[in-house]
Amino acid sequence: MKLTNENYVGEAEKVIRNLLDKNRGRILTTSKIRNILSMISDIYNDVRYLPGEELNAEILGRIQYLKLHVVYEAGRERTVKDFIEEADLLSVIDSIGKSKEKFLLFCHYMEALVAYRKYLGKNDQ
Numbered sequence: 001m002k003l004t005n006e007n008y009v010g011e012a013e014k015v016i017r018n019l020l021d022k023n024r025g026r027i028l029t030t031s032k033i034r035n036i037l038s039m040i041s042d043i044y045n046d047v048r049y050l051p052g053e054e055l056n057a058e059i060l061g062r063i064q065y066l067k068l069h070v071v072y073e074a075g076r077e078r079t080v081k082d083f084i085e086e087a088d089l090l091s092v093i094d095s096i097g098k099s100k101e102k103f104l105l106f107c108h109y110m111e112a113l114v115a116y117r118k119y120l121g122k123n124d125q
Contacts, residue, residue, distance in 0.1 A: 012112030
């Protein structure tokens with residue numbers, strides 16, 4: 001999936017709708033997806049004020065740790081794995097490289113996923 005500033009909201013909506021259709025409404029809880037978003041938000045707060053267009057080694061290490069955490073959560077619970085695969089999160093994380101702009105776009109994509117999960121989801125926990 002190639003995210004752009006023009007398509008990330010639509011892509012997020014598609015992901016959540018597909019998950020709801022495939023799993024008969026049973027997808028990961030909002031709290032699970034918000035836990036992932038929380039880690040991303042911590043990095044985002046530091047990246048926003050980072051000078052230049054490239055991410056530094058410390059931020060890149062934190063992004064790799066985030067990826068590890070996402071994989072671990074996917075291994076613990078099937079609904080998280082389905083979400084990560086449908087949203088193509090691992091590929092999106094890999095595509096960030098050293099780009100500050102791509103990381104910020106990834107953050108916005110995650111926010112859109114959370115928003116559509118909350119908006120379209122039922123029986124939230």
